Amino acid sequence: MINPEKAASWVEAGSAEYDGIARDIWEHPEVAFHEERSSAIYEERLASKGFSVTEFPEMKHSFMAERGSGGPVIAYMGEYDALPGMSQVCGPVKQPASEGSPGHACGHNLLGAGSLVAAEALAHFLEAEGIPGRVRYYGCPAEESLGRIPMVKAGRFNDADAIMTWHGADVNTPHRYTSSANVSLVFSFKGRASHAGMAPQAGRSALDAAQLFNISLEFMREHLSPGILLHYVISDGGQRPNIVPENAATFLYVRAPVADMIPEVMKRIMKAAKGATLMTETSFSFDIKAGKCDYRPNYVIQDLLHEVMGTVPLPEPTREETTFAKALQATVGRDDRKATLAPIGAPLDLLKSPIHRTLGDFGEGKRIGGSLDTGDVSYVVPVGQMNAATWPLGVGAHTWQSCAASGSTWAFKAMRWAGTCLAVAGYELATRSELITAAKKEFKANAIPYRSTMDL
Ligand SMILES: [Zn+2]
The missing domain is CATH 3.40.630.10 (Zn peptidases)
Incomplete structure (x- = not known):
């Protein structure tokens, strides 16, 4: 030595x-x-x-x-x-x-x-x-x-x-x-703006979609394998209460004990995002920011x-x-x-x-x-x-x-x-x-x- x-x-x-x-x-x-x-x-x-x-x-x-x-x-x-x-x-x-x-x-x-x-x-x-x-x-x-x-x-x-x-x-x-392995991504929801007081029926709220998505994550937690963590912030919640939000976004981190558990969880998370858009007649896209094994x-x-x-x-x-x-x-x-x-x-x-x-x-x-x-x-x-x-x-x-x-x-x-x-x-x-x-x-x-x- x-x-x-x-x-x-x-x-x-x-x-x-x-x-x-x-x-x-x-x-x-x-x-x-x-x-x-x-x-x-x-x-x-x-x-x-x-x-x-x-x-x-x-x-x-x-x-x-x-x-x-x-x-x-x-x-x-x-x-x-x-x-x-x-x-x-x-x-x-x-x-x-x-x-x-x-x-x-x-x-x-x-x-x-x-x-x-x-x-x-x-x-x-x-x-x-x-x-x-x-x-x-x-x-x-x-x-x-x-x-x-x-x-x-x-x-x-x-x-x-x-x-x-x-x-x-x-x-x-x-x-x-x-x-822990992780992946972080932004889910962007797209709706239709309208006057929230005058014509709410003409609007479709992207924020509603983001919130329903987040709630689905809360319910999903119980049924995920031990050690999987989900944490998020609403990174875009719309501009003003009197405008039905056209855009909203959730910035989400998914963590798991090992990397190969991530794709399975992500499949379910994608279904949750899709479900939130069906309920609100909106659409979504996602942008992967980072991910580590x-x-x-x-x-x-x-x-x-x-x-x-x-x-x-x-x-x-x-x-x-x-x-x-x-x-x-x-x-x-x-x-x-x-x-x-x-x-x-x-x-x-x-x-x-x-x-x-x-x-x-x-x-x-x-x-x-x-x-x-x-x-x-x-x-x-x-x-x-x-x-x-x-x-x-x-x-x-x-x-x-x-x-x-x-x-x-x-x-x-x-x-x-x-x-x-x-x-x-x-x-x-x-x-x-x-x-x-x-x-x-x-x-x-x-x-x-x-x-x-x-x-x-
Ligand atoms: Zn360091």
């Missing part, structure tokens, strides 16, 4: 640059499909470090960077999109840096930079020791929206031997749990990550970093703090500390309600993931607290730790061919043909 301390000190030597990139992207958040600046930072950086960069036409701001030759292809995935309206300063009180602007409340400023650490460190050690292998960094935009599905469909990941990634969280653990962890890689995470020394917080973590943790309601740990089966007494300072191993056999675009990648290549405690215990993703924490020096340390773990795991994969053989064997044994949930 590569000496983990040696890897950590190599990364430490570059800490000012890595932290600088994570901070820069945190300070200049760009939402999905607009990550022009963030992707350019990674492309330029990787090119300057001897990686050859290829941009992909199927998705704006997506790219691949590769260095090395021969041997297996060990790949890392980096993300860099922010969330709309989540702007927040790096402080313990809710305060936008710029009102209404985006913010890195999912810590993707850390995710991209941590995977950069991994790719650069692994490329360095393979080269320095004359070990064959190609190290790849996939720049994956728009995770919070469409995700890397077009890249998966274009076959961009197919020739990688193993792919790894990580995510900021409140605990250090291999990502053994699965995530469930994440299928490769246990050979997950076990390797766990082993490696136990050998790379965890970072030490300063007194100021601990104080900041305590202050942020205190802003999350006592019961709400459990929401991050319970779904992955992590012990709740961890919450006695502000920061997770040990290594956990959570989530075996569990599934989270959310969805990840890493899921689609896990259908075509063996994938392993880990979480690093970049945020105080009890702080969940997509909150102002996670946005504040993602800009802190503690988060940067945890990010470098994650990057180091991923690099050491990559080194093991490149040097112990039995690992890749075992990962592929497991992948083949459980393989399900890939079909995007967007392809109904």
Whole structure:
């Protein structure tokens, strides 16, 4: 095994640059499909470090960077999109840096930079020791929206031997749990406008159709397989009460434990939409916005990550970093703090500390309600993931607290730790061919043909 301390000190030597990139992207958040600046930072950086960069036409701001030759292809995935309206300063009180602007409340400023650490460190050690292998960094935009599905469909990941990634969280653990598959779509109903007071009989209300459709979803819930979730908003409810609405729309998310449950549910949902239009003499169309497969962890890689995470020394917080973590943790309601740990089966007494300072191993056999675009990648290549405690215990993703924490020096340390773990795991994969053989064997044994949930 590569000496983990040696890897950590190599990364430490570059800490000012890595932290600088994570901070820069945190300070200049760009939402999905607009990550022009963030992707350019990674492309330029990787090119300057001897990686050859290829941009992909199927998705704006997506790219691949590769260095090395021969041997297996060990790949890392980096993300860099922010969330709309989540702007927040790096402080313990809710305060936008710029009102209404985006913010890195999912810590993707850390995710991209941590995977950069991994790719650069692994490329360095393979080269320095004359070990064959190609190290790849996939720049994956728009995770919070469409995700890397077009890249998966274009076959961009197919020739990688193993792919790894990580995510900021409140605990250090291999990502053994699965995530939900989903599809999101807008149902648009079309009716006929008329004066609601003078000539209601001449109108046909698209809003009536949308409401009947939504009610049918409510009744349908009881008769769906366990684990299927439906959530929706009325994204268009008409203009004014005195105009019979000509247009109305429901924006719907369907989630299921596994991707192949989605088409069956969608058939029934289409019947419900059709029924609503029959009742109201309206019509409907639908527009698929996004869809993600469930994440299928490769246990050979997950076990390797766990082993490696136990050998790379965890970072030490300063007194100021601990104080900041305590202050942020205190802003999350006592019961709400459990929401991050319970779904992955992590012990709740961890919450006695502000920061997770040990290594956990959570989530075996569990599934989270959310969805990840890493899921689609896990259908075509063996994938392993880990979480690093970049945020105080009890702080969940997509909150102002996670946005504040993602800009802190503690988060940067945890990010470098994650990057180091991923690099050491990559080194093991490149040097112990039995690992890749075992990962592929497991992948083949459980393989399900890939079909995007967007392809109904
Ligand atoms: Zn995220």
